[in-house]
Amino acid sequence: xxxxxxxxxxxxxxxxxxxxxxxxxxxxxxxxxxxxxxxxxxxxxxxxxxxxxxxxxxxxxxxxxxxxxxxxxxxxxxxxxxxxxxxxxxxxxxxxxxxxxxxxxxxxxxxxxxxxxxxxxxx
Numbered sequence: 220x221x222x223x224x225x226x227x228x229x230x231x232x233x234x235x236x237x238x239x240x241x242x243x244x245x246x247x248x249x250x251x252x253x254x255x256x257x258x259x260x261x262x263x264x265x266x267x268x269x270x271x272x273x274x275x276x277x278x279x280x281x282x283x284x285x286x287x288x289x290x291x292x293x294x295x296x297x298x299x300x301x302x303x304x305x306x307x308x309x310x311x312x313x314x315x316x317x318x319x320x321x322x323x324x325x326x327x328x329x330x331x332x333x334x335x336x337x338x339x340x341x342x
Contacts, residue, residue: 225239225313234305253269255314298315300313
């Protein structure tokens with residue numbers, strides 16, 4: 220059974236950096252495009268970034284472009300999210316998701332979700 224496990228979240232101050240990791244098991248990782256999403260209480264899960272199966276293409280939400288970088292290592296079945304210059308509005312639970320869709324990852328086409336890792340950015 221496929222499983223995604225996120226790690227690397229934490230509580231940091233404004234301007235700090237964090238690197239999230241998501242390790243996949245039980246699936247052929249290179250067959251899946253991967254995405255990072257985030258959610259705060261009472262809101263819908265929102266797209267943050269995605270990366271193609273080979274890692275050659277990535278897409279970012281406008282709010283994180285230039286600050287966050289998504290990458291993957293297919294040999295390690297792992298996708299990363301490097302988050303720099305963190306802001307309080309980045310506070311959320313961050314989830315990774317895997318899709319075998321022909322379309323880029325969105326919250327509507329994810330086959331497998333992780334349980335999330337919390338990120339808190341404070342003054």
